[in-house]
Amino acid sequence: MIRVLDGGISTTVQDLGRFGQYHIGMPPSGAMDLFSHRVANALVGNSPEAATLEMTYGGADLRFEEDAVVALAGADMPARIDGDDVPMHEAVRVERGQELETEFTTTGARTYLAVVGGIDVPEVMGSKSTYTLVGIGGHEGRTLADGDELAIGENGVDREAVIGNRAPESRLRDFEAIDDVRVVVGLCDYRLTDESRERLCEVDWKVTPEADRVGYRLEGPELDFVEREQPFGAGTDPSNVVDVGYPIGSIQLPQQPIVLMRDAVTGGGYATVATVISTDRDLLAQIRTHETVRFDAVTVDEALEAREAAQADLDAIRDALE
């Protein structure tokens, strides 16, 4: 069992997500940076489905009430076990009674803590992920707080065998170097003027303090919509359309852009002008408040190639650890 001494700024239990519930308005939730979540699990020999702790900006402090092996992946986060530094992207031993203390991320926004056996919480609709807006999944449907107790699962992985596992640096992401995220333009980009459609992918967008698991609210120049007569069933704002489903990563424009993330509403009446591709949503989730990002328009085929490349990196990491 793991006892939470300090929940940090925003720490939740997450896995790969909750699928097949869009029709009831239930978003997938799950790790915001799935790549790093998968790396954390690979380091300790877990399957990718095992639940990790997603720690945002400032990590949690935890006391381990049993022997365990853990790994940190994603944003660089200084951490110590009973005063000894814990390296990133390496499986390390924690003995019963020891405390893991973490500090604030030095690059990126989100760090994943995996433990051999995974974080064991009840599944809700097939997932251990926390969806805080309605308070389901994870640990009591909320961010972790002082005094919480988390069970560690059993998966038969030999803890001694994975200690010292290190991910090859060349396959990891450099969050300092993210300047742009790739998008597929559409579905409602026809609502933008030609000039604004071009500007969308030519200007810097600044991440505001209101960027979280639900959406990344961005700041930048005004974009203009084509004049039109309000269609029956759409709202009065120029950016309103008759309701559409919102893909994860889709960019809506109620004046300023919001990129919908993993805890977002699943549909509504705003025009979605582009969608951040799945591999780059992992990167966007590591961009901090006040940093800027550009959108780089790609085709669906290029998006699929990017996904294959990311999968190849994950496979190489898993292979290196065998």
Place this chain on the structure above:
Amino acid sequence: MTTEYVTAPMPGVFYRRPDPDDPPLVEVGDDVTEGDKVALIGVMKNFHDVTASHDGTVTDVLVDNEAEIEAGQELIELTIDD
């Protein structure tokens, strides 16, 4: 006498008051005790306490109310009696 700085634990928006109608949490000249709430940072639709890192006297507030701040930025200068 030594000078210490209270730094931002996270990026966000700096607030000197818990509520727009309240007085600032600290003013220059105030004595503070380690752990005292001296400011707030708003990020991800939540407010987080910024606490004094040491016992001391506030000798400068380096950031304007509602300014955007970065993680690690120096916010408040404290002078410590050694």
